Amino acid sequence: MSGWGLAAWLMLGGSTLLLFIGMPVAFTFMTVNIAGAWLYMGGEAGLAQLARSSVSSVAAFSLTPIPLFILMGEILFHSGLAVKVIEGIERLIRKVPGRLAVVAVVAGTVFSAISGSTIATTAMLGSLMLPVMLARGYHPTLATGPIMAIGAVDMLIPPSALTVLLGSLSGISISKLLVGGVLPGLILSVAFVLWIVARVKLSPGLAPAEEEQPAYAGWERFRPFVRYVLPTLSIFAVVVGALTLGWATPTECAAVGAFATLVLAVAYRSLTREVLMKSLQGTAAISGMILFIIVGATTFAQILSFSGASSGLVQAITGQGLSPGLIVGGMMLTLIFLGVFVDQVSMMMITLPIFMPIVQGLGIDPVWFGVMFLICMQLGLLLPPHGLLLMTMRGVAPPAVTMGHIFRAVVPYVAMSLLLLAAVFWIPSIATWLPARIG
Numbered sequence: 006m007s008g009w010g011l012a013a014w015l016m017l018g019g020s021t022l023l024l025f026i027g028m029p030v031a032f033t034f035m036t037v038n039i040a041g042a043w044l045y046m047g048g049e050a051g052l053a054q055l056a057r058s059s060v061s062s063v064a065a066f067s068l069t070p071i072p073l074f075i076l077m078g079e080i081l082f083h084s085g086l087a088v089k090v091i092e093g094i095e096r097l098i099r100k101v102p103g104r105l106a107v108v109a110v111v112a113g114t115v116f117s118a119i120s121g122s123t124i125a126t127t128a129m130l131g132s133l134m135l136p137v138m139l140a141r142g143y144h145p146t147l148a149t150g151p152i153m154a155i156g157a158v159d160m161l162i163p164p165s166a167l168t169v170l171l172g173s174l175s176g177i178s179i180s181k182l183l184v185g186g187v188l189p190g191l192i193l194s195v196a197f198v199l200w201i202v203a204r205v206k207l208s209p210g211l212a213p214a215e216e217e218q219p220a221y222a223g224w225e226r227f228r229p230f231v232r233y234v235l236p237t238l239s240i241f242a243v244v245v246g247a248l249t250l251g252w253a254t255p256t257e258c259a260a261v262g263a264f265a266t267l268v269l270a271v272a273y274r275s276l277t278r279e280v281l282m283k284s285l286q287g288t289a290a291i292s293g294m295i296l297f298i299i300v301g302a303t304t305f306a307q308i309l310s311f312s313g314a315s316s317g318l319v320q321a322i323t324g325q326g327l328s329p330g331l332i333v334g335g336m337m338l339t340l341i342f343l344g345v346f347v348d349q350v351s352m353m354m355i356t357l358p359i360f361m362p363i364v365q366g367l368g369i370d371p372v373w374f375g376v377m378f379l380i381c382m383q384l385g386l387l388l389p390p391h392g393l394l395l396m397t398m399r400g401v402a403p404p405a406v407t408m409g410h411i412f413r414a415v416v417p418y419v420a421m422s423l424l425l426l427a428a429v430f431w432i433p434s435i436a437t438w439l440p441a442r443i444g
Contacts, residue, residue: 016041016308020355034301034354041308058307059300068173068299072292073259074164077119077240077266079284082129084275090115090237091133093229102205103212105138106151107198113155114194115234117162118241119266123386127156127394131401142213145406147204150414153394154197157386157422160349161190161379163245164262167349168379169255170295174353175361177375179255180248181440185376187245188439189425196421204417233273240265251443295350305354329367330430333374336360337381337426344385349393352382373429376436380426387415387422 016037023033042051081087091112101107109130116126130152138148160167163183172179205212244262247253253261270276327335336356343352364374386394389412398411429435 012041012045015044016305017355017359020305033351034305038301038304038308042304045308055304055308058304068169068296069256070164070169070179070259071166071295072288073256073263074166074169075291076263076284076288077164077259078116078125079287080263080266080270080276080280081116081119081237082125083280083283083287084270084273086233086237086270086273086275087116087129088133089229089233089273093232093234096226097230101202102209103143103147103201105134105141105143106147106201106205106212109134109138109151110155110194110197110201113152114158114162114191115237117155117159117190119164119237119262123156123159123167123394124397126159127153127397128401130156131398135402135406139403139405144211145402145410146414147201147211148414149398149402149406149411150418151197151201153387153398153411153415154418154421155194156394156397157383157418158190158193158197160383160386161186161193161376163187163241163248164259166291166295167382170299170350171353171357171375171378171382173299175357175371175375175378177371178440181372181443182375182379183255184245184248184443185372185436185440186379188435189376189380189429192428192435193421193425196425197418200417200421236269240269249439249443301354305358329369332363332367333369333377334430336363336374337377337430340378340381341384341388344381344392345388349382349385352385353378370433370437372440373433373436377426377429380422380429384419384422384426387419389415 019040020033020037023036028036038055039052042055045051046054091108094112094115095105095108098104098108098111112134113126113130116129131149135148135152139145159165163186165183165186168183168186169179171177172182240262243265244258247258247261248255267276270280340352340356343355360374361371363369364371386392389395392415395408395411395415399406399408402411
């Protein structure tokens with residue numbers, strides 16, 4: 006076996022094996038990195054270089070939006086503004102088949118526009134809306150499916166901490182990647198609503214025929230929407246608008262978004278000392294975990310490159326004479342397969358050191374590739390048996406909702422996500438049109 010082949014087996018095979026046996030992501034890559042640095046970077050000198058690379062990897066200014074985006078979502082949830090947003094949307098949507106399921110999708114889309122955490126969105130919607138839906142007679146599959154599906158869409162619609170992480174690790178423009186997920190995310194949200202309405206029309210027994218709801222008329226019906234939903238959406242409009250027009254960098258937009266969220270919480274008298282401390286603690290915990298993972302990912306890629314494994318694998322793949330489209334299709338299938346077994350950060354860490362040199366060497370549009378990568382990661386959140394949002398839903402659902410219900414509930418939404426991936430593959434402008442408008 007060639008030298009680079011042995012290095013590839015050690016680094017990629019070793020990390021995959023450790024992940025499969027259940028070792029935490031950060032410790033997995035730290036273990037492999039230490040072994041790789043000692044073997045391929047000169048023993049103690051390699052370990053010293055590993056330490057220097059680790060420090061520089063998290064000192065990058067481009068990573069600043071991650072804690073700010075996370076803080077936006079933490080304030081939204083801990084301050085109780087999320088409940089007010091649900092109320093505003095629920096009053097507005099009336100006489101629609103599967104009304105509460107539709108409300109969950111619309112509310113989840115609004116939360117996606119201000120929250121950087123898919124798990125937080127799913128947990129919050131599951132704990133608030135699922136008991137109500139089940140009590141009113143919704144079938145468990147109709148009640149749980151939309152909540153999990155729209156939680157995954159949170160990854161596509163900015164602000165998204167994982168999108169910033171993907172852009173940072175891959176070298177793709179973070180601004181364009183954030184904006185590129187907007188249209189696919191909105192397409193999925195609309196598709197989910199249409200599916201719910203059609204499904205309930207075809208099988209009326211899945212939802213109550215006529216839901217009991219207070220009869221709000223005139224201004225009372227629109228007041229919560231104007232008071233709570235529109236101000237929340239205005240933060241999304243400012244962040245995405247500034248990115249699209251080129252008025253601000255991702256870091257500046259994240260700072261504006263976090264400040265605006267704080268101002269909203271103060272204006273609604275929801276920002277107590279306790280809420281602020283919980284929000285800051287949650288932000289610090291999640292951000293620290295992500296930054297620790299970045300250390301492992303960056304040094305992992307450097308050792309792969311130094312050992313010759315990256316260039317060897319790239320030459321082996323590109324030397325097969327396959328078309329760029331076929332190679333990209335193979336990458337997407339690899340990501341979907343990995344999504345069944347490992348989490349999203351692990352998917353990035355294992356594949357990006359190999360995929361990105363191929364993307365650059367073949368002249369593939371990195372934003373188009375990056376958006377498809379995000380869709381594959383979003384699929385991984387929903388794929389049985391280990392999808393993270395499936396486990397989140399099981400954690401907040403009552404005992405009457407079984408894993409069988411949850412697995413069946415997610416199938417149509419996985420199918421729609423696969424159709425979106427195929428659409429973006431064949432029609433790249435779905436992902437690239439909006440980023441191309443960036444000033």
